[in-house]
Amino acid sequence: MSYSREIYDEAERVLRSRRLAAERKAQNLRLRFRQNPRVCELEAIMAGSVAKLSDLIRGGGRDYAAAFESIRSENLAAQEELASILAAAGETVRDFEPQYTCPHCSDTGYHDGKRCSCFQKLLRDTAAARLCALTGMTLHSFDELDLTFYSDEFDEVLGCSPREHMREIIAYCRHYGEHFSTDCPNLLLRGATGTGKTLVSLCIAAAACSREMNVIYGPVQVLLRQLEKEHFGREDGEAEETLTSCDLLILDDLGTEFSSPFYTSSLYAIINERLLGGRPTIISTNLDADAIYTHYGEQIASRLIGAYEPLLFVGQDVRQQKQQRRFQ
Ligand SMILES: [Zn+2]
Structure with missing residues (x-):
């Protein structure tokens, strides 16, 4: 089905504002919590444990299992502490990432190189709303x-x-x-x-x-x-x-x-x-x-x-x- 340029523009405008709103919300949350030095430390620990893990995998060694367990428990403890700091403020770790309206296309309108079903629906709804406005x-x-x-x-x-x-x-x-x-x-x-x-x-x-x-x-x-x-x-x-x-x-x-x-x-x-x-x-x-x-x-x-x-x-x-x- 083909739509006029105005319908596309309007639907794309909606997608863009959904995307920006989700990204802005996650960014604001991160900025707010980074004022807490402990949150910065915990994020550094979690990022550090990823780096340590990749070094360990590359290096191998006799104490591999013990080292792996130590990195894992350090990371889990940091995650849990961060989650409890956020929970006390009514937030979740998940909200540090943008929560898009459509998880398939992250509100870009395209998924696997094709127009996402959310974009199709938006085009249909936009065209329908224009027609209904007439009545x-x-x-x-x-x-x-x-x-x-x-x-x-x-x-x-x-x-x-x-x-x-x-x-x-x-x-x-x-x-x-x-x-x-x-x-x-x-x-x-x-x-x-x-x-x-x-x-x-x-x-x-x-x-x-x-x-x-x-x-x-x-x-x-x-x-x-x-x-x-x-x-x-x-x-x-x-x-x-x-x-x-x-x-x-x-x-x-x-x-x-x-x-x-x-x-x-x-x-x-x-x-x-x-x-x-x-x-x-x-x-x-x-x-x-x-x-x-x-x-x-x-x-x-x-x-x-x-x-x-x-x-x-x-x-x-x-x-x-x-x-x-x-x-x-
Ligand atoms: Zn979508």
């Missing part, structure tokens, strides 16, 4: 959901009350988000306006993000508009790659965007590529199955109906009810 959405927690907005009167079609039905839907979505992996199914959240699809999507996004998953959330219209700008060269960016490669893509409010051949073909390309790549997608919409066929045609509809798990959101408009409660 201006705030993530939410499942604990914020209030089931009392859903009626507890029995509904014959559902075979239970809307509240009971939504309790199950929300419990399923919570489990989905909190255990999210790329093996999760695709979801199609269907239901009228204000039944909680967007809020539940934002809760899943937050839960999946806290599992360090790369999540893109956005209204379909905003994401497609960005794709269009980049496609026709009005803006630089990597929306297409980011939308197809992120761990979880949540497309909110399908059916509210303008209808255009470019949008339909882009949508198909994203949905299809993610299906082929085995990367889950969640789509929310007010449209029912017939309307999806009418709006998007056979190609998209057959994928949404066949390869997505449908979840029906029911109830009265929660936003309207919240406003009414505010004025009561």
